Amino acid sequence: MPDAAPDRNAPAAIDAKGIWKVFGRDAGAFRRLPAEARTPEALAAAGLVGAVQDATFQIGRGEVFAIMGLSGSGKSTLLRCLTRLIEPTAGEIAFNGRDVLKLGDKELVELRRQRMGMVFQHFALLPNRTVVGNVAFPLEVQGMPRPKAEARAMELIETVGLKGRETRFPAQLSGGQQQRVGIARSLTTNPEFWFLDEPFSALDPLIRADLQAEVLRLQKTQTRTVVFVTHDLDEAIRLADRIAIMEAGRIIQIGTPEELVTEPATDYVRRFVAKVPPARVVKVASIMTPDTGPSTSGVNAGATIAEIAPDLVAAEGPLPVVEGGRQIGWLDRSAALKTLAAQV
Numbered sequence: 001m002p003d004a005a006p007d008r009n010a011p012a013a014i015d016a017k018g019i020w021k022v023f024g025r026d027a028g029a030f031r032r033l034p035a036e037a038r039t040p041e042a043l044a045a046a047g048l049v050g051a052v053q054d055a056t057f058q059i060g061r062g063e064v065f066a067i068m069g070l071s072g073s074g075k076s077t078l079l080r081c082l083t084r085l086i087e088p089t090a091g092e093i094a095f096n097g098r099d100v101l102k103l104g105d106k107e108l109v110e111l112r113r114q115r116m117g118m119v120f121q122h123f124a125l126l127p128n129r130t131v132v133g134n135v136a137f138p139l140e141v142q143g144m145p146r147p148k149a150e151a152r153a154m155e156l157i158e159t160v161g162l163k164g165r166e167t168r169f170p171a172q173l174s175g176g177q178q179q180r181v182g183i184a185r186s187l188t189t190n191p192e193f194w195f196l197d198e199p200f201s202a203l204d205p206l207i208r209a210d211l212q213a214e215v216l217r218l219q220k221t222q223t224r225t226v227v228f229v230t231h232d233l234d235e236a237i238r239l240a241d242r243i244a245i246m247e248a249g250r251i252i253q254i255g256t257p258e259e260l261v262t263e264p265a266t267d268y269v270r271r272f273v274a275k276v277p278p279a280r281v282v283k284v285a286s287i288m289t290p291d292t293g294p295s296t297s298g299v300n301a302g303a304t305i306a307e308i309a310p311d312l313v314a315a316e317g318p319l320p321v322v323e324g325g326r327q328i329g330w331l332d333r334s335a336a337l338k339t340l341a342a343q344v
């Protein structure tokens, strides 16, 4: 998880209100219903599929937001609505306060080119361009001279571990390598918004872990608002500040990994997080006793109990808890050890 907590007071980078995506022959009639009449019963009566039902959430600038849920719960459809690859049936979406559903085709293309990066599975690479040609392409579209665009592309090719393969064509790459080209390509323009649908699922575990680490590293140096769909809870916990859990088209709960594990809203969420050891998500700040003190070093308030396990083992008494070089509390060793030992 990123070190710097997102600024919750800043205006939402993404503000989604009452998003619906309904599939079926008469989806238009559903749109014309007043908001209070848009119900699961109305959907069923009209024989419509409510892929996304009344999704409302805000994502802060620089926040990493994961969308999770079982297959068919509406994750991809919701992500596609945010990017307008699919037009929502109803609802409002604003990026930095600007209504994106009202953008004309030209403005939408501009927004996508200048400020959005997208990685979707089966998001085709250009078959007649090499790896470097594909990765440089978005910059060339923006008007950057080719040599400069390719130099920038090479940096990202190295980041995704494809150095040495830059002159190959997509057909000469494995599925996972193609996926990595797509990831590199989505970052060439240094987008403010990054949308990813199962970006790492086709990759070997080691490469996946490398790229996840790379995402976290990039998040520390660049303020990027990230929304990603995954069915891998481990990945969501590692990368996301907050996770939205979807069930049958609805967002059931939105929370930090710690909130989902310690306060699951429903049995469905509880089943999702059942195998997560609490120490992996519970933060020092959550179980410390607040107090000021003279210490300038100790355990970090934002660290998880698992991360500070070595300090716990070494300590003999309570540990000072610090934030920004100042002591803000004490961590009781036995309370922390209890969390460490707890299995859900």
Ligand SMILES: Nc1ncnc2c1ncn2[C@@H]1O[C@H](COP(=O)(O)OP(=O)(O)OP(=O)(O)O)[C@@H](O)[C@H]1O
Residues within 6 Å of the ligand: 023, 024, 049, 050, 051, 069, 070, 071, 072, 073, 074, 075, 076, 077, 078, 231
């Ligand atoms: N074009 C479409 N026409 C009709 N129904 C659709 C369409 N696209 C998606 N659906 C339905 O909407 C629901 C949500 O689909 P979606 O692909 O968003 O789920 P998901 O959570 O991303 O699933 P997965 O993890 O399997 O990719 C499913 O019931 C799906 O069958």
